[in-house]
Amino acid sequence: MRYSRYPVPHALLVDVAETMARYGRLRLEKHPTHGLVLSSTDRAVLAEVMKAKKVQGMLGDRLDADSVIVHASERGNLKQALLKLGWPAEDFAGYVDGEAHPIDLAQDGWELRTYQQEAADAFWHGGSGVVVLPCGAGKTIVGAAAMGQARATTLILVTNTVSARQWKDELVRRTSLTADEIGEYSGSVKEIRPVTIATYQVLTLKRKGVYPHLELLDARDWGLIVYDEVHLLPAPIFRMTADLQARRRLGLTATLVREDGREGDVFSLIGPKRYDAPWKDIEAQGWIAPADCVEVRVTLPSAERMAYATAEPEERYRLAACTPHKTEVVRRLVRQHAGQPTLVIGQYIDQLDELAAELDAPVIKGETTVKERQRLFEAFRSGELNLLVVSKVANFSIDLPSAEVAIQVSGSFGSRQEEAQRLGRLLRPGDPGPDGERKVAHFYTIVSRDTVDADFAQNRQRFLAEQGYAYRIIDADDLERTDG
Numbered sequence: 001m002r003y004s005r006y007p008v009p010h011a012l013l014v015d016v017a018e019t020m021a022r023y024g025r026l027r028l029e030k031h032p033t034h035g036l037v038l039s040s041t042d043r044a045v046l047a048e049v050m051k052a053k054k055v056q057g058m059l060g061d062r063l064d065a066d067s068v069i070v071h072a073s074e075r076g077n078l079k080q081a082l083l084k085l086g087w088p089a090e091d092f093a094g095y096v097d098g099e100a101h102p103i104d105l106a107q108d109g110w111e112l113r114t115y116q117q118e119a120a121d122a123f124w125h126g127g128s129g130v131v132v133l134p135c136g137a138g139k140t141i142v143g144a145a146a147m148g149q150a151r152a153t154t155l156i157l158v159t160n161t162v163s164a165r166q167w168k169d170e171l172v173r174r175t176s177l178t179a180d181e182i183g184e185y186s187g188s189v190k191e192i193r194p195v196t197i198a199t200y201q202v203l204t205l206k207r208k209g210v211y212p213h214l215e216l217l218d219a220r221d222w223g224l225i226v227y228d229e230v231h232l233l234p235a236p237i238f239r240m241t242a243d244l245q246a247r248r249r250l251g252l253t254a255t256l257v258r259e260d261g262r263e264g265d266v267f268s269l270i271g272p273k274r275y276d277a278p279w280k281d282i283e284a285q286g287w288i289a290p291a292d293c294v295e296v297r298v299t300l301p302s303a304e305r306m307a308y309a310t311a312e313p314e315e316r317y318r319l320a321a322c323t324p325h326k327t328e329v330v331r332r333l334v335r336q337h338a339g340q341p342t343l344v345i346g347q348y349i350d351q352l353d354e355l356a357a358e359l360d361a362p363v364i365k366g367e368t369t370v371k372e373r374q375r376l377f378e379a380f381r382s383g384e385l386n387l388l389v390v391s392k393v394a395n396f397s398i399d400l401p402s403a404e405v406a407i408q409v410s411g412s413f414g415s416r417q418e419e420a421q422r423l424g425r426l427l428r429p430g431d432p433g434p435d436g437e438r439k440v441a442h443f444y445t446i447v448s449r450d451t452v453d454a455d456f457a458q459n460r461q462r463f464l465a466e467q468g469y470a471y472r473i474i475d476a477d478d479l480e481r482t483d484g
Contacts, residue, residue, distance in 0.1 A: 026082060026089040028075065031063075036075060036093055039067035045087055054081045076242030079268040088268065095127060096246050098152040098223020101194040104176040105148045112145055113138065113287060119275040120145035123250055129271030130230055130251035134279040134467075135423070136288045139252040140170045143226050146250050147195070148175065152223020155216070156197045157237070159229050160393070161186045161370045162377070164197040167228070171195065185216060188370070192219045204236040214240065227251045230266055231258050238262070241269045257463055280468040291423060291441040293469050295457060296333075297449045298325045298476045308451060320451035321410035322351045327358055329446050329476050333407050334359060334387060336479075337442065341380060342405040344389045351410060356389040365391040408445045410453075411460055423464060445471075 001008050025045050031037045040046035043065055049055055050068060058078045060069035070078055075093065082089045105112070112120070119131045119142045133139050147154050158164050161184075168182045183191030185198035202213050217240060225244060227233060230251030233241075241249070251270040256263055267273075282288050300308060300323055308319045334342060346352050349365055356363035362376055362385070373393070379385040381402050406423070423443050447457045461471055 022086060023088050024090045026087050028070065028079070028089050028091045028093045029067075030093050031067075031069075034063060034069050036070040036072045037063060037067045038070050038078070038089065041066075049082060049085055049087055052081070052085055054085070073243070075245040076269050079245075080242065080265060083264050083268045091128075091245070091271075093245075095248050096221070096223075098150075098247065099194075099221040100151060100223070101153050101181075102176065103147045103151050103154075103195075105144060106174055106176065110174075112141065115275075115277050115282065115285075115287075116142050116145060119277070120149065122275040124149045126271065126274045128249040129274035130253065130256065130266060131274060132253055132256055132276040134277070134282050134288055135254045137277065137282050138287075139228070139254070140167060141174060143167075143228070143250065143252060144171055144174050146226070147171075147224060150224040150248060153194045153220050154196075154224040154226060155220075155222045156195065156226040157203065157228065158197060158199055159232055160199055160201070161188070162373055163228065164199060165374070167197050185213075192216065194220075196220075200232070200234050200237060203240070204234045206236075211236065211240075217244065222247055224248045224250065227270060229253055230270060231255055233262075233266065235262075238265050238269055245269075255463055278467060289439050289441045291443055291469055293423070293443045293461075293464065293471045294445070295461075295471045295473045296329055296444055296446045296476055296479055297454070297473060298323065298329060298446060300325065300448055300451065305450075317452050317456065318348060320448040320453035321346075322348050323448055324354075325448075325476075326409050326446045327355060329479065330355060330407055330409065331358065332479060333405075333444055337405045339386065340404045340442075341383070341402045342387050342407065343403050344387070344407045344409065345391075346389075346409040346411075347392050348410050349391060352389050352391055355409070359387060359389065361385075361387040361389050363389040363391075364393060366393055368393070403441075404439050405442045406444065408443070411456065423469070446476075 001013075025040055025042045026049065027039050027041075029037055029039055038046070038059065046066065046068070050059060055078060058071055058074035058081070060071060062068050075091075079089055079091065115133070116138055119133065123129055123131055123142075123146055131139065131142055133142065143156070156167060158167060164184050164186055168179070168184065171177050171182055172179055177195060181194050183193030183196040185191060185196055186202055187199070196216070196219075198216060203211070203216065205211065205213060225247050227237075227249065230253045249270050251266060256266065256273065258266070279288065283290055300320070304319070304323055304325075308316055311319055330344060334344075344352075344355055344359070344361070346355070352363050352365060355361075364373055364376055368376075376385065376388060380388050383402065423441070445457055445461075447454050465471075
């Protein structure tokens with residue numbers, strides 16, 4: 001009601017209120033003699049869900065008119081099933097403390113920002129759930145603060161090995177933990193320590209129909225499990241998480257948008273959103289850089305337009321996204337921002353290879369070794385490199401605080417989460433300039449007009465529009481004139 005441009009229809013307000021009122025009518029609770037029980041403040045709702053075939057095998061005997069016994073192993077599966085039935089259960093069954101381990105935040109020369117403390121406190125009081133913060137706002141610090149509150153062994157799940165090592169470096173810098181207390185569990189290293197950082201990839205590795213690394217979940221009596229980039233959780237991790245409902249679980253993300261529509265599974269298995277700071281609010285406080293988002297539209301030449309028109313539907317996006325016409329636009333933009341740390345981002349490897357050769361810049365892609373990725377990222381951070389061509393491997397959990405310009409030539413179809421993550425590569429505020437001004441992030445998306453490339457770009461931009469970022473649209477020919 002506060003933000004709507006027009007009066008909000010009363011019927012909509014009633015629908016919202018009634019939908020939200022469904023949460024909490026069913027409660028999962030601990031019973032002193034019967035273990036886990038499902039109780040309700042509305043007997044008709046309890047009767048309705050008990051009749052559903054999906055939940056019957058998860059429930060035991062009826063205790064009384066308002067409660068029924070739940071098989072302890074079905075705590076997560078029942079929450080998923082109830083959400084799908086439209087009656088999400090609030091989980092008050094509590095958590096085990098796990099194996100204690102001393103973790104304190106380091107006190108030397110820094111302190112938690114107000115919103116980071118609020119996020120950590122909101123998580124801790126809720127017990128489990130998701131914290132949503134913009135890229136560059138310090139989600140890792142919130143994770144460290146939660147670990148300081150739990151003071152227990154912690155399993156941290158991350159997207160890739162580079163991210164795992166960045167987490168380790170940050171925890172050593174920001175907490176009382178030493179490097180020897182933090183283990184890496186990835187494709188190349190298998191260390192189990194009081195704090196263990198594992199990649200989603202190694203946990204979801206399947207051999208002969210089984211997941212050989214799942215014993216990691218039971219390797220220690222974990223007191224806290226942290227899911228970095230929770231919007232990317234692979235499906236097998238959801239199945240594993242269903243068995244971890246007695247552990248405190250913290251999800252960290254810049255956007256709860258999932259392109260597969262499984263936000264409900266995040267809600268039921270990790271927990272509800274406990275804290276959300278709008279990007280523009282954090283920007284206004286000076287913690288992330290302001291962003292100038294520009295869509296540069298190019299027109300396909302006649303021959304390419306005909307090839308696009310007669311191509312199979314599944315080939316059209318590649319043809320539109322990879323037009324050589326974009327290369328000249330990239331070259332002009334790079335020249336326009338000469339001297340500023342710039343990322344050229346895309347999804348098609350042959351396109352990125354051509355751009356790297358054209359710009360005489362190194363390229364990071366899936367086949368680039370972890371060691372080489374780290375070397376190039378470090379060279380970029382230090383200022384030794386000012387231009388880097390990167391594939392989608394750089395979308396997530398890569399800390400490049402020096403980046404000021406991103407030029408996006410192609411993306412994962414209409415992925416809104418990818419758009420948010422790519423802009424997030426630029427939002428680290430960096431140090432103020434000599435005049436006290438903070439940098440402005442420049443985010444360019446080059447789009448072929450009158451094609452699915454433009455349709456997908458519009459969908460990708462929805463999330464950022466919701467966060468308050470506006471896209472200016474310019475023609476590639478106009479860009480040439482501004483370039484001189």
